[in-house]
Amino acid sequence: MEVRILGPIEVRSSGNPIDAGPSRQLAVLAVLAVEAGRTVSPDALLDRVWGDNPPRRVRHNLHVYISRIRQVLAAAGAPGTVVRGPGGYSLDLPAEAIDAGRFRDLVSRADGSPDLLGEALELFRGEPLAGLTGEWAAREREAWQRRYVEASLQWAAAKQQAGDMSGVVESLLRLSAAHPYDEAVAARLLRVLNASGQRARALDHYQVVRTTLAEELGTEPGAELRQLHQQLLRDEPAAPAPRRGPALLPPDAYGFIGREPHLARLDETLTRVADQPTAMPICVVTGPPGVGKTTLAVHWAHRVRDRFPDGQLYLDLRGFGPGSSALTTGQAVRRFLDALGVASRRVPADVDAQLDLYRSEMAGRRALVLLDNAHDVEQVRPLLPGSSGTVVVVTSRRRLTGLVAADGAWPVPVDVFSDAESRQFLLRRIDDGRADADPVAVAELTARCGRLPLALAMVAARAVLEPSFSIAELTTDLARPGERLDALDLRSVFARSYAALDPAAARLFTLLGAWSEPEITLAAVASVAGEPEAEARRTLGRLGEAHLVAERPRSRWVLHDLLLEYAGELPLADEDRRAALHRGFQHLLHTAVAADLALNPHIEPAPLVPARAGVVVEPIATKNEAFDWFNRELTGLLTAIERGERTPGFTEYVPPLAEALCTFLHRNGYWTEQARVQMAVLRTARRLGEPALEARAHLRLAHALTTGRDGEAEEHYLAAIDLYRGCGDIDGQAQAHRHLGWLYETRERYAEALDQAERALELASAAGSDRSLAEALNSVGWHNLLLGRLSGAVDFCERAVELHRRLGSRAGEAAALDSIGFAYHRQGRQPDAIRYYEQSLALFRAVGARLDEAEVLDHLGDAHVAAGSTEAARAAWREAATILDSLGQDWAEVVRAKITD
Structure with missing residues (x-):
């Protein structure tokens, strides 16, 4: 399989072209191919492909193109090569599978070989990235044309050195016509013409170049061309021109790669x-x-x-x-x-x-x-x-x-290396086979060095000086907490940048080290520092000017993890450190509660301790703002919860932060993250001796584990039931029984699932909880549906709809409407099923429950097929698959298979 960009964009399999899609899809593929092995963020892809005038649903379009590119490459024999990582997408193909990668490799290995250089030049099939428009394509095209010129000059010189002038004059004449201002091309052509006995033609060409430079650029030829001209006039051998000026460049470092x-x-x-x-x-x-x-x-x-x-x-x-x-x-x-x-x-x-x-x-x-x-x-x-x-x-x-x-x-x-560049750097420097033999250790070494070139160079040097050490052994010192900077000899390098800071910037850098979060918002920075956002922004600007932090879009700043480790070592009074941490936690907690309230306006959150002076609470009023904030801050919130659990004096923040995250994680199907959060709450509850908190953690952990680790999930459900019973919490028991029924449903034990739902209904009625009652009614109806008891099931679900509406619970109402739609679909009443599914879909969209939205779209597609509307079914399934892809759900392939079938 081969991807070609040095000409029209092509994908070929066994030498035959494969249709790679429309122009925008080709542009996305081209960006990934140019950056092969490096992660490209969605924002960078959007900017490079669509520029300043993107369409309204551009992110949707990008997801579609990525999905189609995956299909194209899979058809060409390279499945799974478009990888979705935390920072974006990357094309995981070896250099030889992309013509641009082969070109670079051939040129780097040529070492004066005209054959290898000629092979590299033959990879160009015309204008690179032909047919692509926009500033990015124009810049890349120009850069590749420059590389072509440089390789052509090396090839011409190598051919001349070998005494083989065949095709050289013709090639350089074409190159000169394409690049009339390039004096390096002109100089090589003059030398080749003279060496091939065409001195008069060389003199004529010099006059053409001189006239072009004078008329077009207003300059005279440089010293080399002028000296060549004089040598031609005197009919002297056109030897390399002696340098007229200094040549003070330091040596070029061996092993340069990438960039x-x-x-x-x-x-x-x-x-x-x-x-x-x-x-x-x-x-x-x-x-x-x-x-x-x-x-x-x-x-x-x-x-x-x-x-x-x-x-x-x-x-x-x-x-x-x-x-x-x-x-x-x-x-x-x-x-x-x-x-x-x-x-x-x-x-x-x-x-x-x-x-x-x-x-x-x-x-x-x-x-x-x-x-x-x-x-x-x-x-x-x-x-x-x-x-x-x-x-x-x-x-x-x-x-x-x-x-x-x-x-x-x-x-x-300039930023740190990509993963691919880091790996290539180590393989080039440690060239005795150790690095090739242990790719896992190389990846670990790369991660420990934070992909920082200087750190990688230090490790590579140690590897070369200690040939008896394996690559795995070299990571030992880097794995010990607090020893990386010593092992990499970086402390003095960072200290010089820190010493150049003004006092306010130095204080903020130290506080950021205390907070120890590699990516942080302006509001969080201001909170940790206890100062107004405007002042924090100015100070961050000075840190950014010193490249100790890097600014990202949407008021975010990033610290390299080695710099963050250095900042964390800087001296800071314990009182100041703890005050900064409390302000950072309170910023996250109060903002998370505000965001959760925007997702659940009908709930009444538990009272919070008032925020300390200097804490910035971000204003979040709408559902979209809440989802946006949670999506951006999820990694930081998860880290804060685990940090609060293990830091004495800060465990108080763990339960309320987990509670504020719960709805967001549930609506997006983030089960792994939910399990991670609830495990932290469970350990905290046991440490504090709070059985009610422990019961709730068991219940939510079980729910998160249900679809993948159902054996563990059942143990947690039963533990939750026992703890709720011990606390006398009837409503909690009802919720645990209802969720346990869902677990039995996933095992297709429908009768046992119905038993649990009916037990939940009995307990919810005894507890007097309308919300639990409404949820239990829908569960009883749903499990009756799965057992084929259609008519009676609808009655339970309709009672659930009515009660959820009275409570203002749109998500609960949507779930019950989906159940009724499913009942009518089973009864063959497809118009009624479609009507209920569409009502359910509108409500799930209104609350932003993306995973539930995808499930209803899947059901809607089934109903449309049964009604004979195949195009409507495909549209529903495509939308469901797109949502599931964006959430990283494997279920997307099941839905996509329906479209294919």
Whole structure:
């Protein structure tokens, strides 16, 4: 199976093309293929495929396209290759299955081999990503065309070196016509023409290039082309042009991998010259400490150094070195003047005059200036040359917003490696077979290092120095709490960034370490800090500028887990730590209760302790706002519940947080998460000696385990019944018996299920609980339906509908209406069944019960088929499958099979 993007988008199986769908679906596939092995968030997919004008139901469209792509790849022999992870989607295919991956591999292995380079070039079947529109496609297309040009030049040079000129002139002529401003192409063509005995043609081509540059860009050819021209005029051998300027780049690190999007973005800097020939392109490579900014910038600089024949200047500005080691402007400019060969007697004493001389020396040069490890804009701006022929690349732990805003700098933000890049990095560095032999240990090592390139490099170095250690043994130190930073030798690296913070930013960073949550909202930050949101936002901005936190959409901030571990070690008074934790817990609890109330407006929540001063409670008034908040904060809420359970003095938050989460988890079918929450409540209840709380935890845990671990579920149901009986809680017993009936239903023990429902009805009547009574009535009716007792069953369900309506319980009413629809479907009264199903569906949609909505849609599809309306049935089943896919429910395949059948 093969995915092709270096031309029209194609999927091929055994050499034959497979229909991969319409253009938008092809665009989604192309994004996943370009980023193969890396997770692409849904927001990034939407932006790259639809841009600024997405349709109204764009997320639905995306889910549909992902589902269809899975089907296409499965048909091509690669099922399960589109993987849904926590952060989005990834295409899990080996490099050789994607033409772009094979191209990269062939070029990296070529080492001057014209055969391998020629094989790589043959993968291009025309314009990359042909037919795709939009800014992302245009950027990627341009980057791949640049890679094609570079590989073509390497191939031409390799052929010439081997003395085989066949096809080289023709290929370079086509390349020159496609890239008339590219002087590297022109220079290689002049050399090849001269070497093949076509000196006059080479001279003519030089004049064509010179005229084009003058008329189109207003520039003269660079030093290499001019020198080549002189050699041609004198009929001298066209030897490589001697470098006229300094070559100060540090060595390119062995084992560089990945970073294709970042290299492409740096490549775009070269094309910006044509947009405004008088302007000097500036690139700012930014990211947190240890992420590989310098490695990326130096590697790219080596790739393009031939485009800067007048010199490559490099300087480590030491912006985050220990103490006051940062280079001053005077020190930096003097280093550059020395590198440019300016005699000492010509260098004035005044720094401003030295800067004037530096700019004069750089005027007219085709040069690259790499300013590494800059502290701030003030350190960089004086060192910017004025020459439009020069490209400047700056690396920094700070964003250097001033350069982007005032100087039009091109930002290149760098983050940690993807999982695939991390694995590839370790395999490249640890090349003695140990890493290949233990992929599980490599994955564990990657996770322990947080995919941070510097951490991975440290571990790889230790592996190389300790060849007797297995990869699994290398993870031992990293697995011990509190020892990762020592094992990875990162503490001093992070300390330099922390030392550069102002006091307010340093305090907030320390408090974030105390809260210890890798992703956090502005409201939570303000609560933990005990300060207004506006002030917290300003301070977070300074932390973001230092790349100690990263801002995400919707007022969220992320801390890399190694930075979070470092922040958690920083000194903080115990009183301040506990106060920050209480404010963080109270922010989550009070907001969760507000969200639960929006989902259940008819309930009366238990009274809460008033929030402390400084706690921010997010305003949540509608069902949609509640679902949105719960979806965004679910991971943090689960973590908080487990943290509260194990932290003395904070167990009080566990039961109310779990209670506030219950409806949301139930309506979305999040049974694994519900079991996790209720286990924490169960342990807390036993520790506190509260049997009523323990009974409720048993009941909800049993409900969460019913569909997958029914043996355990039954034990928890029986434990709940015993505890409720011991507490004298009749209503609790009724609920436990009713749910136990559902468990017996899943085992197809319908008579026993009905016995439990009737027991629940008896207990609910004795308890005087209308809500339990309504639920028990529907259960009795439903289990009668399953036993074929249709007429009497409807009576119970209709009584349940009436009682739920009186209570204002729309979810309960919807469930009873679904039961009546099922009864009419069994009786062959399909119009009545459809009418009740549609009423039930409207109510479940109104309360946001997505899993229940999917179940009713499934039933509705059955009724439509029985009524002869196959298209209506397919529509209902498709919608049900889409919902189930979004909730991660395997049941989606069962529904989808109905559509196929």
